Amino acid sequence: MKFSCEKAILQAAVTTAGRVVNPKSPIQALEGVLIEAGGDSLSVSGYNLETGIITCVPAGVPEGGAIVLSARLLGEILRRMPDDMVSISAQGCAVHIQCGPTSFDIMGSSDEDFPELPQVDEGRGLKMAQGALRAMIGQTAFAVSDNESRPIHTGVLFEAERGELTMVAVDGYRLALRREKLLEQDGEGRMSLVVPGAALREVEKICADSDEPVSIVQGDRHVTFEIGGTLLVARRLEGEFLNYRQTIPQSNSIVLEAEAADLQRSIDRASLIINEKLKSPLRCRFEDGELSITSKTAMGSAFDVCPISGDGKGLEIGFNNRFLMEAVKAAPASRVRLELNTATSPCLILPREGEPDNFLYMVLPVRLRAAE
8 A cells, every 4th residue: 555645634534533432442443544545535433343434635646555653653753754745655555654854654454454434325314514413513512411321412413304403412401402504405304313422523513514415314213424535424223212392391480581792701700609619509580671690609709690581489499500501502692581470490591582483492490508
């Protein structure tokens, strides 16, 4: 095998594919990236038996072939090489890497040791803009559960129907929902699947903030995301996802509006004396035209007031500061609607009246003690 490629292009490909590589895999080949050269291109693959990434880049290939190289070592070598053309040649498992006056001789391993990535040749598909998908992931994946006892909730639910994609994440304490229009959808009826949160975070990194399309294909056991010259394949999560529609309160007696930036600043100030060792809920009191937020720990106490529109009727309710902050920050709007009912019912964060119904965040309350 022998090929040459621009250093920056090759480094980017190795970095992208290497994101899913497990540096301490029980299978030695999976600590590396598979490099396959042929025609006028090069493909670099990483795989951890759950998620795989294949990215293709242009290259000069006098002699085709394939080899597995340590993802960590190859990445470090490329990072330190001068900005020039990189030439890589292999005889058996002996690999020579040359860039300008700099060269390395390292050992690789046979491509036969690298497990074959799953193929999703047929299945229902859809397309949407990269920027839209990237935003949706960032605005939902934070609410994915890390509790492995319910694996299905460690992923994000994708529901596509009538030209619209809905993404939902839940973790038992909160819910995040986002909707956006699709560019294209195959077939009729609803398409539903759950994608692992870890795989989606890699999709988010690969997507550009552009209108270029992402192709998503649902196979029997896997799902693929094709983004430009990069393909990510992930195992779908199986199981029964929460019936989120039934958990969202449909009628709330208190409806308020607030500037998202004002809410963030007030929550941030009241959270300054809260940390992992000194945990305390935020005590939120909704009055007519204002929200007062109080926190108290062994470090001291904090108080702040946020202006709101509407009458909160003196409702006092406690929230986890991080959960509330993450929901407000994720909302893709400068002004949000808050819907509440009682001190023991969830708070909904929604678009203001008259705006498109494209997001919903639900945060469950924390029980307040009299001393807090």
